[in-house]
Amino acid sequence: MITIYKPQELLDIAFKRSSKINVTFLPKTPDIIKAKKRELTRIGNVTDQLIEKLTQMVKTFPSFDNIHPFYYDLASVLVNLDQFKQIIASLSGTIRILKRLHQEHFNRIRKAQVPTDAAETRKAFYGRVSSVIGRLESKLDFLRGQRDKFRKLPTVSLDSFTIVVAGYPNVGKSSLVLAISTAKPEVSYYPFTTRNLIVGHRILDEEDPFSLKIQILDTPGLLDRPLSERNSIELQAIVALKHLANVIVFMIDPSESCGYLISNQLHLLKEIFTTFPNIPIIINLNKIDLTRDEQITQAKKEIQAIFTNKEAVILETIATQRIGVDNIFNTTMQYYKPNLQETPSEF
Numbered sequence: 001m002i003t004i005y006k007p008q009e010l011l012d013i014a015f016k017r018s019s020k021i022n023v024t025f026l027p028k029t030p031d032i033i034k035a036k037k038r039e040l041t042r043i044g045n046v047t048d049q050l051i052e053k054l055t056q057m058v059k060t061f062p063s064f065d066n067i068h069p070f071y072y073d074l075a076s077v078l079v080n081l082d083q084f085k086q087i088i089a090s091l092s093g094t095i096r097i098l099k100r101l102h103q104e105h106f107n108r109i110r111k112a113q114v115p116t117d118a119a120e121t122r123k124a125f126y127g128r129v130s131s132v133i134g135r136l137e138s139k140l141d142f143l144r145g146q147r148d149k150f151r152k153l154p155t156v157s158l159d160s161f162t163i164v165v166a167g168y169p170n171v172g173k174s175s176l177v178l179a180i181s182t183a184k185p186e187v188s189y190y191p192f193t194t195r196n197l198i199v200g201h202r203i204l205d206e207e208d209p210f211s212l213k214i215q216i217l218d219t220p221g222l223l224d225r226p227l228s229e230r231n232s233i234e235l236q237a238i239v240a241l242k243h244l245a246n247v248i249v250f251m252i253d254p255s256e257s258c259g260y261l262i263s264n265q266l267h268l269l270k271e272i273f274t275t276f277p278n279i280p281i282i283i284n285l286n287k288i289d290l291t292r293d294e295q296i297t298q299a300k301k302e303i304q305a306i307f308t309n310k311e312a313v314i315l316e317t318i319a320t321q322r323i324g325v326d327n328i329f330n331t332t333m334q335y336y337k338p339n340l341q342e343t344p345s346e347f
Helices: 009-017 031-060 069-076 079-109 115-134 136-151 174-182 234-242 261-275 293-306 325-335
Strands: 162-168 188-189 196-203 213-217 247-252 279-283 311-315
Touching: 009 115, 031 069, 031 079, 031 115, 031 279, 069 136, 069 234, 079 136, 079 325, 115 279, 136 213, 162 174, 174 196, 174 213, 174 247, 174 325, 234 311, 247 261, 247 325, 261 279, 261 293, 279 325
Parallel strands: 162 213, 162 247, 247 279, 279 311
Antiparallel strands: 188 196, 196 213
C-alpha cells in the first residue's frame, strides 16, 4: 500500500533529494551556464519527485466509476464518495499546477543574466511549491484515514457463484459452510460488524486444475438479527450483498436450542425475503435431530405463509453430522449458471 505522506514529508523528500544532485560540467564552463544547469536540474527534480508521489497516492485508490457495484456500495458506507472524488480531483489539479510552476520558473532561469538570479528564481519556485503542497494537509489527512478503512474491506470473488448463508447465531451456519466447502473456510473482515466474514469455497471438479469455485459466505454481524434493529451503515452493507448473492440459504433452528424463538427467526426470514426479492431463498431447517415433529410441521406452515406467491423450498439437515448437506448444495446449484467466469477479487 502506497504511503499517504504529510505535506512537510513530501517537501522534505523532494528538497533533500534535489540538494544531493551532483551536476557535472565541462572544464571552463561559464559560471552562468553552471548556475542555470544546476538550478534547472533542481527544480526539475523537485517537480518530478512531487508529481511521482502525488500520482502514486491518486492511483492507490480505485476509480469508483469502474469498480464492482458490491465494492461501490460498501465504499459508500465508509466514506462520502462525492467528497472523496473531489479530493482526488484536487490532487490531480495540484499536479497540473506543479507542472505550470515548473515551466514558468524554468523559463525565468533560462533567461537569468547572472548566477544569483538563477538561484533566487529557484528559491522562489521552492516557496511557491511549498505553499501549494501545504494547502493539501487536510486532504491528505482525509485520504490517509480512508485508505485504512478501504484496507479492511472483505476480499471476495466478485464473479463466482455465491451462496450467502443467513440466520440467527448458533443455528449452524458455520457448520454448514464447513460441510459444503472443500477446504477450510477463510476469514475476511467486514468493517461494519464486530465479527469476521467467513468465506468457504467448493471446487466443482477437483481433478480439473482450472475448475471454477463456488463461494459460500457466512456474514455474522449482518444477517443474523432483525434488520429493523440495524443502523443505516449496517443496512447499506446488507444491501450491498444483493450484488454478490446468487442464492441465499436461510437457516432456522426449529428446536430453538440456538437460544432464539422460532417466531424471531421467522421474522428475520420475512425481512430478508422482503429485502432481497429477486434472489432465490432456500430454507434450511437444521438440528432436526433435536426437533419434535410438530415443531417441524408448524415451522413449515409458518414459512410457507411468508412465501405467499410461490412454493417455499424447505430442506432439513443435521449440519454437524453433514446429514442433508449435499441436498442443500445440489439445490443451490440449480441456480448456477455455467458461463460465470471467476475473476480476481482484489479491491
